[in-house]
Structures are given as structure tokens and as C-alpha cells.
Amino acid sequence: xxxxxxxxxxxxxxxxxxxxxxxxxxxxxxxxxxxxxxxxxxxxxxxxxxxxxxxxxxxxxxxxxxxxxxxxxxxxxxxxxxxxxxxxxxxxxxxxxxxxxxxxxxxxxxxxxxxxxxxxxxxxxxxxxxxxxxxxxxxxxxxxxxxxxxxxxxxxxxxxxxxxxxxxxxxxxxxxxxxxxxxxxxxxxxxxxxxxxxxxxxxxxxxxxxxxxxxxxxxxxxxxxxxxxxxxxxxxxxxxxxxxxxxxxxxxxxxxxxxxxxxxxxxxxxxxxxxxxxxxxxxxxxxxxxx
Ligand code: PMP
Numbered sequence: 001x002x003x004x005x006x007x008x009x010x011x012x013x014x015x016x017x018x019x020x021x022x023x024x025x026x027x028x029x030x031x032x033x034x035x036x037x038x039x040x041x042x043x044x045x046x047x048x049x050x051x052x053x054x055x056x057x058x059x060x061x062x063x064x065x066x067x068x069x070x071x072x073x074x075x076x077x078x079x080x081x082x083x084x085x086x087x088x089x090x091x092x093x094x095x096x097x098x099x100x101x102x103x104x105x106x107x108x109x110x111x112x113x114x115x116x117x118x119x120x121x122x123x124x125x126x127x128x129x130x131x132x133x134x135x136x137x138x139x140x141x142x143x144x145x146x147x148x149x150x151x152x153x154x155x156x157x158x159x160x161x162x163x164x165x166x167x168x169x170x171x172x173x174x175x176x177x178x179x180x181x182x183x184x185x186x187x188x189x190x191x192x193x194x195x196x197x198x199x200x201x202x203x204x205x206x207x208x209x210x211x212x213x214x215x216x217x218x219x220x221x222x223x224x225x226x227x228x229x230x231x232x233x234x235x236x237x238x239x240x241x242x243x244x245x246x247x248x249x250x251x252x253x254x255x256x257x258x259x260x261x262x263x264x265x266x267x268x269x270x271x272x273x274x275x276x277x278x279x280x281x282x283x284x285x286x287x288x289x290x291x
């Protein structure tokens with residue numbers, strides 16, 4: 001595997017960055033997770049736009065224009081001869097001293113890109129659905145670090161995910177400060193009730209997922225199911241007929257049990273299965289070509 005770091009490719013064993021990079025010392029940086037399907041990068045522009053928005057939000061100057069970062073993403077998939085891939089793009093604050101001051105990171109932002117495969121959930125999850133818990137860890141409020149920024153501070157998500165694993169579940173829901181459902185540790189969340197599709201709005205405290213956006217588009221353009229972005233409680237979620245999660249890594253996967261409540265029939269429902277089918281078709285037929 002060849003990893004892109006600051007303009008050059010390195011073998012996996014040599015793919016290293018400085019211990020003085022503030023990305024390592026303080027989680028001071030941002031990232032994106034993308035996917036390639038059949039040799040095409042899915043929604044590259046959207047990911048680059050979000051990267052730029054995350055960068056601006058933390059006063060981080062990208063090491064090169066988004067278009068060139070996109071070219072580096074394509075090149076990384078190409079040099080690894082991949083058709084289907086999960087791509088991790090990370091921009092760090094750069095090398096500084098041991099203090100917090102970002103102005104001392106004089107190297108400027110660091111950029112690395114890994115193209116590999118990812119398996120978030122055990123085999124069979126796509127067919128069977130996931131068991132999910134509600135985490136005891138709350139989503140950050142927007143007056144802390146905004147959940148809309150895809151920063152390198154993922155420890156709350158990591159711990160919520162570990163909480164799920166301890167409970168024998170595969171994913172965890174984060175409630176926001178007011179007790180409304182926000183999102184999961186690496187995915188957005190949707191439910192289906194009497195044909196309508198519901199998902200939390202941005203003000204619930206979520207990352208504006210690229211997959212979420214795609215699903216909203218599919219519901220509006222291809223399905224006759226109305227979509228509603230509104231706040232909802234965990235109780236409303238557990239009496240839904242279907243629940244599904246969306247993310248670049250997760251793709252679209254049903255949640256078939258939440259906190260011991262069976263959702264619908266206990267297997268992925270018809271709306272979820274239809275959306276998965278439409279999503280797969282879209283992913284296979286669109287995207288920025290690598291080759
Ligand atoms: N929420 C969080 C916290 C995430 O980490 C992710 C994955 N990037 C998502 C939602 C889904 O976003 P996307 O569909 O853009 O991958």
C-alpha cells in the first residue's frame with residue numbers, strides 16, 4: 001500500500017508524521033472519509049467542500065486548493081490500483097512546539113491520504129441490520145466544538161462505540177443536551193413511520209453527512225416517501241417501523257434493535273432496502289473517474 005504524505009508516496013511501513021504535529025498532540029486537524037466505487041470517487045466535490053468548511057471553521061489554511069487535494073485523492077487510489085476503496089483524507093495543523101499556539105506550527109498544514117478497505121460492522125450486518133444502544137455520552141453542543149466540523153477530536157465517538165461493544169451492540173446513538181437524537185458515532189440516523197422518512201436537522205448537532213444528503217435526494221427524487229427533518233426523541237425512534245444509519249464507511253445499514261427494542265419486524269424493512277438499492281445504483285453509475 002502506498003500512502004500519500006505532503007506530496008509524496010510512501011510505503012505503509014514508512015508512512016509516518018512528526019510527533020510534534022498538532023494533529024497528534026492536540027487532535028488539531030480535520031478529516032474526510034470518501035469511497036470509490038468501480039473506479040469512481042463518489043461525491044468528491046461534496047467531500048472537498050465540507051473539508052474546506054471544516055478548515056475555515058478552525059482557521060486552518062489548507063496546504064493546497066481543494067481541487068488539487070481532489071487530484072491527490074484520485075492519484076492515491078490510482079497508485080494503489082484500487083477500484084473499490086475507502087479513502088481517508090487527513091489535514092493536520094502541522095509541526096509546532098509543545099504549546100497550543102497554532103501560530104507556531106510554521107510548517108503549515110500537513111496532508112495525508114490513505115486508500116484502503118474498511119469494514120465497520122461484522123459480516124452480515126448489511127443483510128441482518130445492527131444492534132444499537134443509546135450512549136451515556138452526549139453529543140457536544142454547538143457552543144463547544146460544533147459537531148458540523150469533521151475534526152480529529154473523535155474520542156467521545158470512540159468511547160461511545162466502545163460502550164456499544166461492551167453492551168454487545170455494534171453502534172451507539174448520541175443524544176444531544178436536550179435529549180433529542182443527534183447521530184451515531186460515525187453515521188447519521190433516519191427512521192421510517194407510516195411511509196414518511198425522518199432525520200434530525202442540522203441544529204440537532206450532527207455532521208452534515210454526504211450520504212445523508214444523498215439519501216434525502218433519493219427520497220425526494222426517486223421515492224414517493226415524504227422526508228421530514230425534525231427533532232425527535234429516543235422513544236419516537238424505538239416505535240418506528242424502520243431505522244437506518246448512513247455514512248461513507250457504513251453506507252446504508254438498518255438498525256434492527258435499539259436498547260433492546262425490536263424495530264419493525266426485526267430485519268431491514270422495505271423502505272430501507274429500497275434506499276439501499278437506489279444508493280448502490282447511484283454509486284455504481286456516478287462519481288469522478290480515477291482511470
Ligand atoms: N456523523 C459522524 C459523526 C461521522 O463521523 C460520519 C462519517 N463521516 C457521518 C455522520 C456520516 O457522514 P458521511 O455520510 O459524509 O460519511
